[in-house]
Amino acid sequence: MxxxxxxxxxxxxxxxxxxxxxxxxxxxxxxxxxxxxxxxxxxxxxxxxxxxxxxxxxxxxxxxxxxxxxxxxxxxxxxxxxxxxxxxxxxxxxxxxxxxxxxxxxxxxxxxxxxxxxxxxxxxxxxxxxxxxxxxxxxxxxxxxxxxxxxHGHCAGVAEPDMPLTHQMLTRIQAFVHEHIAEPILVEQLAVLVHMGASNFARAFKTSTGNPPHLYVTLERVKFARTMLCEEILPLVDVGARAGFQTQQHFTEVFHRYSGVTPRAFRLAHRNAGS
Known part of the structure; x- marks a missing residue:
């Protein structure tokens, strides 16, 4: 020993x-x-x-x-x-x-x-x-x-077949979205990160990920909100604001659309599952 x-x-x-x-x-x-x-x-x-x-x-x-x-x-x-x-x-x-x-x-x-x-x-x-x-x-x-x-360390510097954006580019975009998740995020801002025009970037992003940029950002906001709801620390209004939703009503509507339940119901279900 x-x-x-x-x-x-x-x-x-x-x-x-x-x-x-x-x-x-x-x-x-x-x-x-x-x-x-x-x-x-x-x-x-x-x-x-x-x-x-x-x-x-x-x-x-x-x-x-x-x-x-x-x-x-x-x-x-x-x-x-x-x-x-x-x-x-x-x-x-x-x-x-x-x-x-x-x-x-x-x-x-x-x-x-x-x-x-x-x-x-x-x-x-x-x-x-x-x-x-x-x-x-x-x-x-x-x-x-x-x-x-x-x-987070995938170092592919060349686009894969049918992937006009490289892994490195997508990682850069993801990092920016997560860093600025509480703020308004424009397609133009994401396009600048990979040195592309907004329209070309939007097409390339959808081809690479299957979703247009604005939907990707929305889904990331919802995922981020789910994590905070599971933490059970912040009030619902603060969760929505930190996830980048401008109003509580908008947060509830979007969260329900992509999660199937309201933020409050999601938090209660998570709490009951853990008890």
């Missing part, structure tokens, strides 16, 4: 509850990238400089997560009992494929990812029930590393 401990000194350290990771700096000795996933009302701050000496400072709160270099300084904002997870991402979990994909993962990026929210909730439930050990924590870290490599 002692020999195994010496050969794997980071065992169980790659996936830590935020309170533990921030308190003892257990992840500071690990190299590469870290994923920060706050839960509840916790707000985390990451600060540091990139490879070019440019300073960065990012605030992260649910339902967002963020990828940071290992050397970033992490702290919470006025929270003595932070909740969430800090995960050291492993480059070689898929061999050479994931190592190349990780080169394309944008550092200092903040994004909304439903899979990561579900993973954080599962980790929280296991931790609360005292059912998570070092091996289980490492397994979660590996699965999440694979997800980050494939979902």
């Amino acid at each position: 002692k020999e195994e401990t010496r050969s794997t000194p980071d065992r169980g350290l790659r996936c830590q509850a935020m309170k533990v990771a921030f308190a003892d700096g257990g992840l500071n000795s690990l190299q590469g990238l870290r994923l920060v996933i706050p839960t509840g009302s916790t707000v985390a701050r990451a600060a540091g400089c990139d490879d070019f000496g440019v300073n960065h400072s990012t605030l992260i709160s649910a339902p967002f997560a963020a990828v940071m270099p290992a050397g970033a300084q992490l702290a919470t904002i006025a929270d003595n009992d932070p909740t969430g997870w800090v995960i050291a991402l492993k480059r070689g979990v898929l061999g050479q494929v994931s190592q190349e994909a990780f080169d394309a993962v944008p550092k200092w990026s903040r994004f909304w990812d439903p899979f990561l929210r579900e993973a954080a909730d599962t980790l929280g439930a296991l931790h609360h029930a005292e059912l998570i050990d070092a091996a289980c924590a490492d397994a979660f870290a590996d699965v999440i590393s694979v997800h980050i490599a494939l979902r």
Whole structure:
């Protein structure tokens, strides 16, 4: 047993509850990238400089997560009992494929990812029930590393057949939408991101994704609202505003159209399912 401990000194350290990771700096000795996933009302701050000496400072709160270099300084904002997870991402979990994909993962990026929210909730439930050990924590870290490599680090720079927009372009658009989800988002703004005219971009986007840009943004707003409704922290009116809906009535109408129920009914159903 002692020999195994010496050969794997980071065992169980790659996936830590935020309170533990921030308190003892257990992840500071690990190299590469870290994923920060706050839960509840916790707000985390990451600060540091990139490879070019440019300073960065990012605030992260649910339902967002963020990828940071290992050397970033992490702290919470006025929270003595932070909740969430800090995960050291492993480059070689898929061999050479994931190592190349990780080169394309944008550092200092903040994004909304439903899979990561579900993973954080599962980790929280296991931790609360005292059912998570070092091996289980490492397994979660590996699965999440694979997800980050494939979902956020896809480095295809060339469009695939019948895909006029590359994965890199689509990732850039998705990141912009998530970053500005509470604001009005115009097709023209998205087109500028990939250096295209609005009409050409709209056609290319629909060909690549199956949906026109305005419908994609609307569906992302609905998904974002669902995540916040499951968090059970914000009042319904604040959920709608943070998801980018201009009025509560518009939020209710659009949410019902694409979810089949009103926001209030969705929250109640989620609450009853978890009880």
